[in-house]
Amino acid sequence: MKRMRPSVETSIESDAIAVERTLAGDREAFRILVERHSRNVYRLAYRMTGNQHDAEEVVQEAFLRAYQKLGQFASRANFGTWVYRIAANYAIDRMRQKKSEDANRALPARQTEDGAEMDLMSTVPDGAPSPERLAQSGQLATEMRRALSQLTPAERTAFVMRHWGGSGIEEIADALKSSTSAAKNTVFRSVQKLRKALEPFVEQRGQARAMGTEL
């Protein structure tokens, strides 16, 4: 259903009213918040988890937790940003849990020299198609998803929040439950890993585009 889009200020103001009404016992007011912010939270959740099923679970859990913690929410803050952060927190916990379950089923957990989590996927022999084939088949998006899935949950969260969510370092540190310097380092490490995995393909696409041969 098409609705008139309110300005950001109006939206934040009406969010604050809806929060107050919810706290006063009006469940319908919370429905407005859910309907208004679900799609935005879904985009974050999908990018973090990489699949629809998990993303939907993250969205539901984020709003349930928001409802339970609403009393702690400072009404001057932005509800959209707040529920976004709750979703990020839950998504990272969920990814870590899944990874741990997968690792227990497959290989023992390993750590890098600095104690950071090491993704087990990175130990799998590289079965990537050659750059030539990639350029011809236009599978860059598939490769990008694959590279993202090989980041650790913390790296993926940091990358998604920083580069897609526009979150600040302190917000990321809060989601990762780490210091700001550690959060900065995690953002850097995520970009570094993605560069290593994807730059040959991105450069090749650039060359193909320059030559007018990109499919």
Place this chain on the structure above:
Amino acid sequence: MKHPKEEELIAYHDGEAAGQETIATHLGDCPECQAELARIDALLAALNTIPVPDPGEDYGQRVWQQISPRLPQRRGHWWDFLFSEPKAVPWYAPRRWAAAGAIAALILAAFIAGRMTKPTGLSTSAAVEQTKVRERVLVMAVGEHLGRSEMVLVELANSGPETVGQKEVNISGEQHRAEDLLQENRLYRQTALEQGDTALAGVLDELERVLLDVAHSPQQVTPAQLEDIRQRIEAGGILFKVRVVGKELQQREESGNAPATPNGSAKSERNKV
């Protein structure tokens, strides 16, 4: 300056490098670092092209349907149990009707007392204070009810088909909320009528008809049916009336239920609506 590290260039791209200006100066003179930054830009731009599936325009409604049964009941106003979910207390349960009767009587008594009691001395000041408290509770309740009704009407007034050729529009969300508001509206209208506030009763009566229309509409309506509902909302100016009365109640609540104008002319103000 030495070449910035990869970490510094990534931070520079994000606008968060410690020496943002120094790096910018260096980039102006260093083709090598310019190329490195261009590669970082290209990678991040490429990653931005990964599509996210659209969950659909009604996704928020679906999320609500999934989570609402799992939401714990929040302690709210003392009158909320009257309008709680049917699962918790069916509408026909004696407890609900007994409670509704008791509260209607309280509301009626509060209004009559509020309007007929004239403080004559210190001995009656406590009773006056009590009456004010009761009336304030009612004012808040009706004000909130009008606020919720306004939200539903505004959403319907702003609804429309997403695309030119769309044959049906889903208004099930607004419909369910209108159903819930109907019960509440009847109680307030009857109370207002019984205590002689015909202006408020009149507005609530008009609101009830619109809510009834919406509640009895099909979940999927054609654009023509939706237009019909919208015209009925607009024709009587009900949205405007609801806003005016809501605003007046809010002012009364803020001023401790003092009449909006001298001579107790709150009702006469509403009669102008």
